[in-house]
Amino acid sequence: MSELKERLSAAMKDAMRAKDKARLGVFRMTLAAIKQIEVDERIEPDDARVLALLDKLVKQRKDSASQYRDAGRDDLADIEDAEVVVLQEFLPTQLTDAEIDALIDDTIASTGAAGMQDMGKVMGVLKPQLQGRADMGAASGRVKAKLTG
Structure with missing residues (x-):
């Protein structure tokens, strides 16, 4: 079992003991998503x-919160934001803009990327380094700006 999954399971047990229904719901949802991967793909x-997966769940919650706010449902958006906070406890610390730019510059130099045709090559190398530590959409936009500009 992965260390991260074990930490999530332990946190779920702690939330049960503390009778913290909000956190418990987030952990159950996350562990159910992990179980879905195990069943669908027959892998651990x-x-x-x-x-x-955690990165994907955080992105979904942020998108939902944004849509709820646009619809004037701040109460539901606050719930989504609270879930994001709980999920982010299990993600590595976020990179600063300067660190992301430095990684992008290093990757462009190491891959020899010359233009937009090399975007996929650059993103393929960057993604494992940024996963869970930065918004991939924003990073993609920065790579595109550097390759075109």
Whole structure:
């Protein structure tokens, strides 16, 4: 079992003991998503796969919160934001803009990327380094700006 999955299971047990229904719901949802991967793909996900799943869940919650706010449902958006906070406890610390730019510059130099045709090559090298530590959409935009500008 991956270390991250074990930490999530332990946190779920702690939330049960503390009778913290909000946190418990987040952990149950996350562990159910991990179980879905195990059943569908017949694999035991490693930490990298669990991290990618957590990153995806955070992105979904942020998108939902944004849509709820646009619809004037701040009460539901606050719930989504609270879930994001709980999930982010299990993600590595976020990179700063300067660190992301430095990684992008290093990757462009090491891959010899010359233009937009090399975007896929650059993102393929960057993704494992940024997974869970930065917004991939924003990073993609930065890579595109550097390759075109």
